[in-house]
Amino acid sequence: MENQANKASAKVDQATGNVKDNVGGAVGNDEMQARGKAQHAEGEVEEMTANVEHFFKGIKDKTEGALKGLVNSITGK
Template sequence: MDASKTDANKDKFLGNVKDTVGGAVGNESMQAEGKNQHAAGEAQGMVATAEKYLSGAYDQVAGAVKGAANAITGDTSDEAAAKAQRTKGEAQKKWNS
């Protein structure tokens, strides 16, 4: 699933609008559709956050492994890239936790 926080926020917003308008005009079908769309947006937002967190965890671990391998082999040419990947992963995990 390619979850997007933008799409999730759009569905939550439109769901709230439909729920509110449906309630105001007495249209139970529209109101129910709005509640469902809002719930779908909530779920999609959680999936997007989890995907981005896991991507960050992967980058953090991959960067740490590359850095350790470089230290063992004495190869310092890729040290900065490994550190950058690890730091990027840490930041992405923090942002999505």
């Protein structure tokens, strides 16, 4: 479930970053706008990382399952 927590955190960072970016732009606060853009980008990277981790965990789980099935078919278990 750690993967899901990373995705949730990433979505929060993206949304918060968007708000800061928009508010900063609306009030003319370049620093707030830049911080918002940076936070949004960090959230996107975190989400991509979580997706990659999930993908490779799926490959690992499928490979382990296939190997167990092969061993069981050879040993007759």
